[in-house]
Amino acid sequence: MVQAHSALDEVNSSGEFKRNDSIFRDFISKDSTQFRPAATRYHLYISYACPWATRCLAVLHMKGLQEVISVSVVHPTWQRTKPDDPEDEHCGWVFADSAKVSAVTSSTGMGSFNIADSTVDHVNSCTTIRELYTIAGDSLGKYTVPILWDKESSTIVNNESAEILRMLNSEFNEWAAHPNLDLYPESMKSAIDAVNEWVYPAINNGVYRCGFALTQPAYDSALEELYSSLDRVEKILSTQRYIAGNVVTEADIRLFMTLIRFDEVYVVYFKTNRKCIREYPNMFNYIKEIFQLPGVSQSINMAHIKTHYFTSHPKLNVYAIIPGGPCIDYSSAHDRGLVVPV
Ligand SMILES: N[C@@H](CCC(=O)N[C@@H](CS)C(=O)NCC(=O)O)C(=O)O
Numbered sequence: 631m632v633q634a635h636s637a638l639d640e641v642n643s644s645g646e647f648k649r650n651d652s653i654f655r656d657f658i659s660k661d662s663t664q665f666r667p668a669a670t671r672y673h674l675y676i677s678y679a680c681p682w683a684t685r686c687l688a689v690l691h692m693k694g695l696q697e698v699i700s701v702s703v704v705h706p707t708w709q710r711t712k713p714d715d716p717e718d719e720h721c722g723w724v725f726a727d728s729a730k731v732s733a734v735t736s737s738t739g740m741g742s743f744n745i746a747d748s749t750v751d752h753v754n755s756c757t758t759i760r761e762l763y764t765i766a767g768d769s770l771g772k773y774t775v776p777i778l779w780d781k782e783s784s785t786i787v788n789n790e791s792a793e794i795l796r797m798l799n800s801e802f803n804e805w806a807a808h809p810n811l812d813l814y815p816e817s818m819k820s821a822i823d824a825v826n827e828w829v830y831p832a833i834n835n836g837v838y839r840c841g842f843a844l845t846q847p848a849y850d851s852a853l854e855e856l857y858s859s860l861d862r863v864e865k866i867l868s869t870q871r872y873i874a875g876n877v878v879t880e881a882d883i884r885l886f887m888t889l890i891r892f893d894e895v896y897v898v899y900f901k902t903n904r905k906c907i908r909e910y911p912n913m914f915n916y917i918k919e920i921f922q923l924p925g926v927s928q929s930i931n932m933a934h935i936k937t938h939y940f941t942s943h944p945k946l947n948v949y950a951i952i953p954g955g956p957c958i959d960y961s962s963a964h965d966r967g968l969v970v971p972v
Contacts, residue, residue: 694807841900
């Protein structure tokens with residue numbers, strides 16, 4: 631039987647957060663017999679709160695694929711996914727229908743959270759992300775976004791953001807408004823892979839390793855690794871405009887999605903408070919530059935980001951109170967044009 635669980639349950643006996651690998655890993659490509667590139671065949675399920683899902687959404691907008699791949703957006707506050715079954719306490723992503731409800735509470739009945747910018751499931755009319763996994767024959771029991779869905783065969787093609795991002799970058803150029811934008815160019819593949827190799831465990835997943843740790847040593851070592859890697863980013867950005875070189879690549883989109891959530895959420899919620907990102911001049915200006923690239927700001931919804939983290943895990947924030955600050959303006963001027971490449 632499938633054991634429903636969430637990321638909060640993925641902790642080992644030392645209290646360290648250990649993220650399970652995604653299990654739907656098919657690729658859309660011209661050579662695939664099952665999943666060929668096509669306009670309007672595929673659908674993306676996202677949460678605006680989720681740094682993994684919004685990587686994909688940012689690339690969808692940057693490439694100009696809005697007419698090619700449709701998108702549904704879950705409500706930021708996790709709810710009981712089987713509310714009628716008292717035995718099943720799983721909480722996760724749900725769709726909120728603004729025609730039926732105007733606000734939701736946390737899964738334990740705290741607060742009242744607006745549903746602006748959330749949508750229904752436009753393709754399957756499901757009420758939870760869990761139902762989509764059931765349709766696709768899931769056996770793991772972890773119901774994550776993003777999901778790249780195939781409308782033709784009614785299944786999940788892929789639920790790993792790093793791979794979805796690559797498909798959006800390269801497999802839909804026939805219909806893309808910006809087919810020449812390549813975020814994973816041949817000449818930079820090894821540099822990008824090398825950056826992803828340390829940014830993922832130490833920073834992207836590193837903030838979760840701090841926030842979901844159940845013991846002091848687990849938190850301490852994740853925090854150490856996080857801040858030594860942030861120092862490394864700051865140093866690289868002092869001589870290089872982008873993280874893998876002097877052009878924007880997927881490595882920037884991946885890094886940016888964690889950095890833009892850092893001061894607003896992680897500093898408080900995940901206890902990553904040794905330093906804020908706005909205390910690092912290069913990184914702070916870099917976030918603004920990436921935010922201002924065409925298409926990227928459409929993937930950032932700070933209300934959803936803050937609402938999700940602070941209202942979804944009663945174990946971590948009993949009363950679901952959302953902190954008021956710091957409300958940073960990422961559209962203000964940046965100085966990244968002044969970085970002189972070495
Ligand atoms: N490896 C996945 C991770 C996705 C992921 O963990 N998404 C979170 C949202 S930020 C989620 O949906 N969590 C649901 C849960 O933990 O039950 C990816 O990069 O696509």
